[in-house]
Amino acid sequence: MDWTIDRRRALAIGAASAATAALGGLPALAQGGNDHKELIAKFTGGKTAAPGLVKLDLPEIAENGNTVPMVLTVDSPMTAASHVSDVLVVADGNPRGGIATFHFTPAGGVAEASTRIRLGATQNVIAVAKLSDGSFHMASRQVKVTIGGCGG
Amino acid sequence: MSVKPRIKLDKNQAKAGEIVEVKALVSHIMETGLRRDANNNLVPRDILAKFVCTVNGKVVFSADFEPAIAANPYIQFKFKATESGPVVLTWTGDKDVKIVGEDKITVG
Numbered sequence: 001m002d003w004t005i006d007r008r009r010a011l012a013i014g015a016a017s018a019a020t021a022a023l024g025g026l027p028a029l030a031q032g033g034n035d036h037k038e039l040i041a042k043f044t045g046g047k048t049a050a051p052g053l054v055k056l057d058l059p060e061i062a063e064n065g066n067t068v069p070m071v072l073t074v075d076s077p078m079t080a081a082s083h084v085s086d087v088l089v090v091a092d093g094n095p096r097g098g099i100a101t102f103h104f105t106p107a108g109g110v111a112e113a114s115t116r117i118r119l120g121a122t123q124n125v126i127a128v129a130k131l132s133d134g135s136f137h138m139a140s141r142q143v144k145v146t147i148g149g150c151g152g
Numbered sequence: 153m154s155v156k157p158r159i160k161l162d163k164n165q166a167k168a169g170e171i172v173e174v175k176a177l178v179s180h181i182m183e184t185g186l187r188r189d190a191n192n193n194l195v196p197r198d199i200l201a202k203f204v205c206t207v208n209g210k211v212v213f214s215a216d217f218e219p220a221i222a223a224n225p226y227i228q229f230k231f232k233a234t235e236s237g238p239v240v241l242t243w244t245g246d247k248d249v250k251i252v253g254e255d256k257i258t259v260g
Binding site: 066096101105115 | 171184186207210211212213214215216217218219220221222223225226227228229230231232234
């Protein structure tokens, strides 16, 4: 009996390390399994983010997940009284949820930023914006990735 | 580190209140810390985790990066020109890396 357990355990360990090594190469395993929900909850302090105001521009299909162009825009007057302060960007299918956090100031004039991100598999990218009045807004976009980009 | 970032402002001369676009590219591996080398050892994380842009000493935009930012991180953002001065872009990261680049804006 002991032998059976040992063998099972050995197989389980083998499978787990294989998965870690492959990382982005296993979409089924990665999907929804990371810490993105916790990151959003921590960012909003448990508040619900309403849809709208935030715009995420990402390609519908990314041939190379190693570098996916992303443009983030938040519709805001960007005055001292009413502006966007922080925007959290997460992905639900990467080994880790976090992508970036942008910090805008009224001195910025426009809440717009662009960068290139890594996506390990086909998944949703979610942006949550914190406004100066304490409310949260969000947007989500699905990107189909043909070649994973997280160390695979 | 002798990395020199590439910085481009869409204009160096602006009227007060005009929006200036900044594009910056810096050469960096952005190692995720999740990859394994040939001997199956984890390659330690080595990323630029923090980016700050100041115009005439005032922070106009900053960002925190995670390993999910692509290698050779590119960043584009905008700021409103209100006063002349240096536009300083600073990246800091793991292994005590600090990369600084500078341009300038003249308002008038």
